[in-house]
Structure formats: C-alpha cells, structure tokens
Amino acid sequence: MSEVEKKEEETTTTTTVEKTEEKKEETSSFAPAAEIKEYAADVEPNVEYEATLKRDVVEVKTNEENEDTLFEIRAKLYRFDTDPSPQWKERGTGNVRFLEDKDSKRIRVVMRRDKTLKVCLNHHISPALSLGEMTGSDKSWVWKCPKDFSDEEKPEGVEELFAIRFATPENAGLFKTEFQKCQAKNEAIEKKTE
Template sequence: MDPHGDDDEQVGDDYNPEQEVFVGEGQATLPQLPVQTGEENDEEVAKFRAKIYRFADAQWKERGVGDMKFLKNKQTNKIRLLMRQDKTGKLIANHFITAQEGFCKLSQLKTADKSWIWTCYDASDEQPKVWQLCVRFTSPEEVERFKTEFEKAYDSNKALQEEVPKNE
C-alpha cells in the first residue's frame, strides 16, 4: 500500500492532506525537564561581554559573541574560562587556565588595543585541541579587568597545581 495515496482505496470525502488537524484544546503539555549545562558544580568568578576569535587556516576566524565567564569548580577550586554564543547557547570556548609552559600567557594583539591573545587546550568542539584564541572587548576598562581576572585565575590554578605533589 502506498502511503501517499496513489491506490484506489477511499479515504473519505472530507479528507484534505493540507489541512492541520487539532485534537483536544490544541495545546501540547510537555513535562519540564532540568537542563544540564555542565556548570552546576561551578561558581562564577567574573563575567564579560566579548567577541572571540580562533586562529585557523592562517587567519583569525570569528567564533561568536556572548558572555565569557571565569568559573571556579566547587570541589577542585580550579578555574576555567567558558563562553557560549548568544541566542544558540553553543559552546565556543571552554578551557582551564593552565599554568603550563606555552599555555595561557596573555599578549596584546598588535593590530588592536582592545584585544588579548593566548594559546590553550580548548574543549569547546567534539575533539579538544590546542588553539590560539583572541578576545575583543568594547572598552579599555574591560580589557584591563579581563587581564586582571585572567592573571588571578592563572596564579590560582598554578598554586593548586604546585600543591598536588606535596599532598601525595
């Protein structure tokens, strides 16, 4: 039997495949489910409005605009940087502020005074990868505030990293 109606079977005289059919009051009732964001065990340390770029294919490519947050894990006290794109909520930056050689050292972008660049092991895509990121702010005050918060997070994570061998 062809589901598209090319057979000789009668469906009914008043059948119209283009017509919408409502049963009941026309409203669906769906149970409200809690949304897991992965931020439940984190405490927000600082938040910024920014645009973020990633260096790929020998050029800076925009990742999106949104709220960039420094989040401190309640159990481990490690601080990470997380950013979601406005409207879609897509993860566009997610990495720990790592105190490793070559990672998370801020430097100013030579062509823009309201931007910072750094290298990190970003896990915002399906496969974590080392990327060079650039963030751009609207005001010089936000640029300096970001630098201060980033360096505080770096120092805090570095101190936590140095404590681990002593406790083992």
C-alpha cells in the first residue's frame, strides 16, 4: 500500500471514530432515569377545565310519578307479528312492573327497555285478559291485549298478542300470581264504579 492510500484510510477511520464519539455525546446529554423520576415526583400537574357549554337541569316526566310499584321483575317481552309472515318478534328486555294509581287505585302493567328506557308494554290489567301458558315453555306466558298504548305512533292504542319470558319457572309463577291479584283488584274497582 502506498502512503497516500494509508493516509486516506487513516482519515476515514478517524472521521468515523469522531462521528461515533459525537453520537455518544449527543445521547449522553439526557439526564439519568433516577433524576427524571425525582423530577416527575416533584412536579404536580395543575390543570383546570371549564365547561364550554352550560346545561340547564330539565325535569323529565315519566307519567309514573302518581303511581306506586306493586311488583317488579326482569323479563323479555315479545309480540306476535303477522305481517308479512306470522312470527314472534322481540319487543324488549327490562323490568316489567305493576303500577297502582294513587287516586283511582287502578293497576296497569308497564315495561321499559333497558338502555333506552323506551316503553314497550303499557296497558291496564283488565279482568277480561286471559294469561295462558306458552307451548313448550314453563318460563313464559301469553295474553291478548285489546289496547296497548306503548306505541308512540298509535296513541289510540292497538290490539297486540304478547308473550313474556322469565329467567326461571319460579319467576314466571310469581308473575302469574301477581297478575291475577291485580286483575281481581281492578275488577273490584270496576264493580264499584258501575
């Protein structure tokens, strides 16, 4: 190797060594991890947020304020749909309740869907209603309601065939017992008003 080639090789080696030393110096300019932890522990964030939109408190009426809950149990409600082909369609899942009006003492059955709280069952418990067993299930009941008022699009009420299913046969039995008690109370009230 000639002297010129040796000098060029030494120069490139020196430049490479200098560059790596510069990189080491750059990375070593950060504080050690222990110092960062101490600093982070000393600093407390002081962040305050103000609401950009102020909301007014609105009182929501459910039309259940003047009623007492006599019975409440969790269930799944179905309605029988004949259009276009006959089949059971799920109406909602939630708590079905028997509510007694404080003034008239009439009892109605109401059910609201879980998350939306939209009414999916709402009618008076008439003595004419017949609660029957659903074929093939000891956890379900079926009844035909002459006027259900849960559909907002039809405030005059609509005739529906309902099926209700419970988690256990015991819950279904409790529902039937309470349903029949409410029917008897409403029948006594109707006889008094006649």
